Amino acid sequence: MFRYFNDIFSGLWSLFIGLGITFQEFFKPKITIHYPHQSIKMTARYRGHIELIPGEEGQPLCVVCGMCEKACPSNCISIGGEKPEGSKKKVLTSYRLDFTTCSLCGSCVDSCNFGAIRFSKEYNLASTRKEDFHFDLLKRLEESKQ
Amino acid sequence: MSEPIVLQPDETFILNVGPQHPATHGVLRVKMTMDGEYIYNAETVIGYIHRMHEKMAENRTYPQYLPNLSRLDYLSAMAYCHGYVLAVEKAAAVEVPERAEYIRAITVEMNRISSHLVWFGAFVMDLGGFSPLMYAFDDREQILDLLEAVTGSRLTYCYFRFGGLYNDVDDDFIEGTRRFVKRMRKSLKMYHKLVTTNVILMKRLMGIGPVSAEMCQRYGATGPVARGSGINYDVRRNEPYSVYPEFDFDIPVYNEGDSYARYKVRMEEMEQSLRIIEQGLDKLPDGPINPEKKPKTIKLPPGDYYTAVEAGRGSFGIRIVSNGDKSPYRLKLRSPTYSNMHLFDEACRGMLIADALAFMGSLDLVIPEMDR
Amino acid sequence: MSLTLINVLAAVIIAIAFVAANAAYLVWAERKGAGFIQRRPGPTENGPWGLLQPPVDGIKLMTKQLLIPGGVDKIIFVIAPVLAMFPSIVSFVTIPFSDTIVAHNINIGLLMIFVFGSMSAMAILMGGWSSRNKYSMISSVRAVSQAVAYEIPMLITAITVVMIAGSLDLMEIVHKQSGGFWHWNIWPFQKGLFNILMPASFLIFFICSLAETNRAPFDLGEAESELVAGYHTEYSSMGFGLFFMGEYANIVIGACLTTILFLGGWDCPFGLFPGVWWFIVKIYILIFTFIWIRWTFPRTTIYSLLNLSWKVLIPISLFNLLLTAGLLKVF
Numbered sequence: 105m106f107r108y109f110n111d112i113f114s115g116l117w118s119l120f121i122g123l124g125i126t127f128q129e130f131f132k133p134k135i136t137i138h139y140p141h142q143s144i145k146m147t148a149r150y151r152g153h154i155e156l157i158p159g160e161e162g163q164p165l166c167v168v169c170g171m172c173e174k175a176c177p178s179n180c181i182s183i184g185g186e187k188p189e190g191s192k193k194k195v196l197t198s199y200r201l202d203f204t205t206c207s208l209c210g211s212c213v214d215s216c217n218f219g220a221i222r223f224s225k226e227y228n229l230a231s232t233r234k235e236d237f238h239f240d241l242l243k244r245l246e247e248s249k250q
Numbered sequence: 251m252s253e254p255i256v257l258q259p260d261e262t263f264i265l266n267v268g269p270q271h272p273a274t275h276g277v278l279r280v281k282m283t284m285d286g287e288y289i290y291n292a293e294t295v296i297g298y299i300h301r302m303h304e305k306m307a308e309n310r311t312y313p314q315y316l317p318n319l320s321r322l323d324y325l326s327a328m329a330y331c332h333g334y335v336l337a338v339e340k341a342a343a344v345e346v347p348e349r350a351e352y353i354r355a356i357t358v359e360m361n362r363i364s365s366h367l368v369w370f371g372a373f374v375m376d377l378g379g380f381s382p383l384m385y386a387f388d389d390r391e392q393i394l395d396l397l398e399a400v401t402g403s404r405l406t407y408c409y410f411r412f413g414g415l416y417n418d419v420d421d422d423f424i425e426g427t428r429r430f431v432k433r434m435r436k437s438l439k440m441y442h443k444l445v446t447t448n449v450i451l452m453k454r455l456m457g458i459g460p461v462s463a464e465m466c467q468r469y470g471a472t473g474p475v476a477r478g479s480g481i482n483y484d485v486r487r488n489e490p491y492s493v494y495p496e497f498d499f500d501i502p503v504y505n506e507g508d509s510y511a512r513y514k515v516r517m518e519e520m521e522q523s524l525r526i527i528e529q530g531l532d533k534l535p536d537g538p539i540n541p542e543k544k545p546k547t548i549k550l551p552p553g554d555y556y557t558a559v560e561a562g563r564g565s566f567g568i569r570i571v572s573n574g575d576k577s578p579y580r581l582k583l584r585s586p587t588y589s590n591m592h593l594f595d596e597a598c599r600g601m602l603i604a605d606a607l608a609f610m611g612s613l614d615l616v617i618p619e620m621d622r
Numbered sequence: 623m624s625l626t627l628i629n630v631l632a633a634v635i636i637a638i639a640f641v642a643a644n645a646a647y648l649v650w651a652e653r654k655g656a657g658f659i660q661r662r663p664g665p666t667e668n669g670p671w672g673l674l675q676p677p678v679d680g681i682k683l684m685t686k687q688l689l690i691p692g693g694v695d696k697i698i699f700v701i702a703p704v705l706a707m708f709p710s711i712v713s714f715v716t717i718p719f720s721d722t723i724v725a726h727n728i729n730i731g732l733l734m735i736f737v738f739g740s741m742s743a744m745a746i747l748m749g750g751w752s753s754r755n756k757y758s759m760i761s762s763v764r765a766v767s768q769a770v771a772y773e774i775p776m777l778i779t780a781i782t783v784v785m786i787a788g789s790l791d792l793m794e795i796v797h798k799q800s801g802g803f804w805h806w807n808i809w810p811f812q813k814g815l816f817n818i819l820m821p822a823s824f825l826i827f828f829i830c831s832l833a834e835t836n837r838a839p840f841d842l843g844e845a846e847s848e849l850v851a852g853y854h855t856e857y858s859s860m861g862f863g864l865f866f867m868g869e870y871a872n873i874v875i876g877a878c879l880t881t882i883l884f885l886g887g888w889d890c891p892f893g894l895f896p897g898v899w900w901f902i903v904k905i906y907i908l909i910f911t912f913i914w915i916r917w918t919f920p921r922t923t924i925y926s927l928l929n930l931s932w933k934v935l936i937p938i939s940l941f942n943l944l945l946t947a948g949l950l951k952v953f
Contacts, residue, residue, distance in 0.1 A: 112934060115449035119919065125444045126381060126659045126918040135388055136662040149417060151402035177314035209317035209408045210416065223402065265756050273847045287760055287924070376847045378838060378921025384660035450839055450919050453926045603760070604848050604923045 151208045152224040153201060156245045164245055165220035168194040172212035172221065178205045181212060196242060203229070203237035262290050265603070269298050273376050273607040276617030280594070280610075282603070289606055292598050294591060300621045307581035312338055312548040313412065315581075320406035322585065323619035325368050326562030327407050328354075328361035335410045336491055337557035337568045341550040344413040349537045351493045353419055354410060356427070356530040357397065359523040361407075363434065364393040365562035366516050366523075369614045373513070374445055376611035377454055382445050389437050392430050396423060412548055414540030424531055431524050438520060446517065455510035459609030461597055462507055469596075470589040473564025474519065475613055478512035480505035485560040496533065497526045509612035516614070549576055563587050563614055587613075587620040630715075637714040641707075644874050645867035646676035648909065652870075655913040686859040694856065695752035702749035703861045706868035709738035709745075710875055717878050718793050720888040720898040731792040732780060735879060736773075739834060742872055743769030746836070746843055749865065750853035761852030764924055765843035768833060771928050772840075775935035776830035779823045782939070782946050783807050783883045796887030803891035808884045817949055819942040824884045826935050828908075831876035833927070836869060838916035842924055877908035 137144060146152070156164045168185030180202040185194040213221055221241075231237065268279035277298035283291040303322060307315045319334045320327035332354055339346060367390040371383030394404045400419050401409040409416050445451055466476045476483055484501045486494045502518035504511035550572035558567040564586025571580040590613050598606040650665065650672065657664025665672030690699060716731040718724035728734065743766055750762025786807060787795040799805050808824045833840040844852040854865045881887060881904040888901040922930070 118447050118449045122444050122448055122918050123914060125440060126914060129381070129385070129661055130655075130658045130914075132661055134658075134661055134663050138663075138666070147399045147402070149399065149402035175313065177310055177317055207317045207321075207406070208403065209406075210402065211313060211316070214411070214416065263756060272850060284756075287764075374920055378841070378845070378847060379919055380656070381660050381917050384662070388661065444918075445920075448919065450922055450926075454920065454923055602923065602925070604842075604845070604921075607848050 146225040146227065150223065150225055150227075151210055152226045153203050153206060153208070153229075153239065154212055154221045154241070155224045156199060156241050157220055157222050158245055158248070162245075164196050164199070164242065165218055166196045166199065167218055167220070168196050169217070171215040171217065175211040175215035177209060177211060178207060180205045199241040201239045201241055203239055204234055261285055267603075267607075269295075273610065274617070275372060275615065278591075278615065278617050278620075282606075284603065287602050287604075289598050289601050289603060292595050292606070294595055296591070296617075297621055299618055301618075303622045304581055304583055307578050309577065311576045312550070312578070315577075316411070317406065317408045320408050321618070322583065322622060323365075323561060323563065323566075323587075323616050324405055325616055326358075326361050326365035327405065328358045328409065329559055329561035330566055331408065331410045332358050332492070333557055333559040333561070333566050333568045335412055336559065337555055337570055338412050338548060338550065340557060341553065341555040341570065341572065342412070342545065342548055344545065344548075345541050345543075346413055347538050347541060348493070348535050349418075350414045350539045352530050352534045353415055353539065355493050355497070356527050356534075357400070357407075357409065359526045359530070360393050360397060360427070360430075362562050363520050363523050364390045364397075366520050367393075369516060369562075370441065370445075373611040373614070374451070377451060377608055379445070379451075382441065385437070385440070385444075389434060392426075392433065396426050396430060399423060399426075411540070413544050414538075418539045424534070427527060427531060431528055434520070434524055438517070441517070446514070452510065454605075454608055455513060455612070456506075456508060458509045458605045459597055459601070459612060460507045461593055465593060465596065469592050471564070471593055472586050472589065473560070473562075474512050474515040475564065475590045475593070477501065477503050478515045479507035483565075485558050485565045489558060491557070491559060493530075494526075497529050499523075499525050499529075509609055512612045512614075547576060549574060550578070558584070561586060563616065563619070564590060583622055585619045585622060587615050587617075588622075591615050591620055633715055634711070638711050641711050641714055641871045641874070642867065645870035646680060648870040648873065649679065649866070650676050651909070652913050652916075655910065656917045659914070659917045680863070683860055683863040688859040688861060691754070691856050693754045695754070698748045698752035699856075700861075702745050702752060703857065703864035703868070705748065706742060706745035707864045707871065709741040710868055710871035713738045713875050714871075716792065717875070717882070718796065718887070719901050721793075724793070727791070727793055729789070729791040729794075732784065732790045732795070732879075732883075735875065736777065736780070739872075739875070740769065740773060742834075742868065745865075745868070746853045749857070750843075753853070753856040755856050757849040757851075758853050758855050761843045761845065761849045761855075764845075765836065765853065767924070768836075768840065768842055768927060771931035772830045772833040772935075775826055775931060775939045776834060778936070778939040778943050779827045779830070780883060782823055782943050785943075785946055785950060792882050792887075796882055796889065799886040800889045803886065803889075806884060806886040806889070817942070817946055819938070819945060822938055823942050824880075826939050827884065828880055828911075829930075829935065831880055832912065832915065833931075835872040835876050835912075837873065837912055839919040839922050840927060841916075841921060842927065845921060847921075873909060873912055874905065877905040877912070880908055881905050 156166060159165050166183070168183060170183065173181050173183055182200045183196065184198040185196050187194050210223070213223060229237070262283045262285050265282045265284045266279065267282055268274040269277040274280070279295040279298065281293045281295060282289050303318050306318060316331065316334070319330045322330050367386040371386035374382040397407060398404045400417055400423050401407040402417070461471070461475065461479050463479045463481050466479045466481055472483065480503060482501060482503045485491070487501055499522045502515050502522065504515055550570065552572055552574040554569070554571050556567060556569045558565050565584070566586055567584035569582040569584070570578045573579045594610060594613065598609060601609065653675070654664035654672070665675040668674035668678050690696060713735045716728055716734050718727055746765040747762045750758040750765070783795065784790055787798045789795060799807055808821055836843045854862050857865060881901060885904050888898055890900050
């Protein structure tokens, strides 16, 4: 008999404690961010899709060694370069990133020995067309220059 | 539920729970033969999101396989990555600097807490309580923010490299983690008050889904599921790896074997993880995070290698068979959920459907990890 | 004759409007309350504080296709949602909001509300049974056993109050409690009888009205994580909308009834300015408690629910009934 009432009272008491906690939470300040109206700054190391780092004159630092191409697990980078006449170095002519298959692992940035690529801070990427995610990074670099 | 119920096999109907069902958290299908609300027989159907991660390893170099590991168990990605890098480091004899080992342990434990927090929220939501999920996610958000600041990613970290780390941690991270530990201790107290001692929850979990130690061994269940059934086995303690021997922490073990025991094991594991993080931060040595001499291309000498780590859901093992190539000949992932889940078929017989789903929640299934 | 007819018609229309407005805005209040408890702001996009959310939701529901799945029992399937909404509207006709604001006071008002209250279980049974869905069927079976188990303690506690008041007339019951909060039935200070079980009775009645309205933690009929959506899994458009509104209308009735039986109706706690506003304040406090409870506790299971009813609520309420009867006889 004692146990019967003890169970009822301890049970009820635990329920009231729970109610007390949610009641406290009710008046606490809100912690959410209203995304389209507000947004937070991405951290310095945020891994967005990659982009080329402009050199002093805005030219890409890439030397077309192809390490990023090889390091990529999902083969989403394809670069092209050519040797202009009279020059020893290769010059980047195209840097294509197929963002649809990229898994943002960072292997390409890791593998680059020349510090030519970095992560962008872009995260608002949305489209209904697949082609919108085939980035030409060289073009982006030139656009950012202007 | 004091007397066993005799079920009538000839008066049953079949209920398909899943592949899309609010309680299966992913694409798990359970074909239940029901007698009224009682389960006469259950058959789990898996493989809906099989992505052939093991086969993928055979076509990739060792570093290229790193991002895949985070996609197995998206909730405790760090531990899986840890297992893989440990296996390759052991085989290729790569030295790891001490600082890197400590940072690995700290981040893995943080990830374990975040994983358990998701489980906590989702489990209580399975039982019908919605608010704890939001509180748990609020705490998890702090971990994700800290880890994002270090690794650059919120879920699929891909933070460990062979021999070291991708990035070093800064003072902000250390300070933030200390603050988080304090905050988390407070929140855990709140969870215990709000959920653990709640009479409705206790009534729903105590004595539900009893799993004996013998059954755990038969199915190869590990992690909190085995520890809730009285098996004192934790890879961090029994087969120490990394810097875990240097930490002072307890392994919570309960003998009841019911859902409530598994619940308490996980809740206490969070507290132990907090202890490990605190000790790790205190002991964190200075130094490099990557070895000075790092082999340019990783090639494992021919042979058979196995390493296990304690992931959020149990013992995660990785076996690499190498023939000396740049990519493994065969890579086998032993995922804990796969073994834990198979308890369900046997243990849920004779249960009410509501209890069976609570039991399933207490097993903490992450379907992508099971299907691989 | 014709004047009475107009009166009744007006009353019914006002009742419908009141129920619909309440049901719609309680959904908003529920979402807002849930949001605040979970430390988020709830609906904000439509109108100030999201106040335009209910009409927007209503338009959405009304313009959706009314889908009747193949193989269902069509007639029952269509009737069920109407039956879920109808009794709650009719019940409002007899509920007095103050001395003067009542659509049609009848001297067996309490009985009538209970009669119509039991019909909501009927609607759930019909909806779940006719849906030809196994989840819905389990849900309807659960809902009926729940309704049976909880109607009994609810009626017993109501009878206790009726014995004190000596009438089934809701007006009369409120009048008996007038003159300050210490006269309310929730307190054991009724004239001449010191029945210490009255607060327990209030709690039992409150728990039963939670269970009767299928609210968490007793929302076994809906049991989202177990039975998907329970009895209204197969309903779309306004079929679902009516079930949904019926649930909230039932909450309002539950709150009204608790207020009338235990909290003194429109009586002011301090004996001043009695009026309809006190009634409104009381029912909305109770409704807030409903919402608050829903977002705090996990769901019970069917057997612990039945255990609670048969082993705890019914014995205590029966004992209280006997005690009250004895005390009434002695004093």
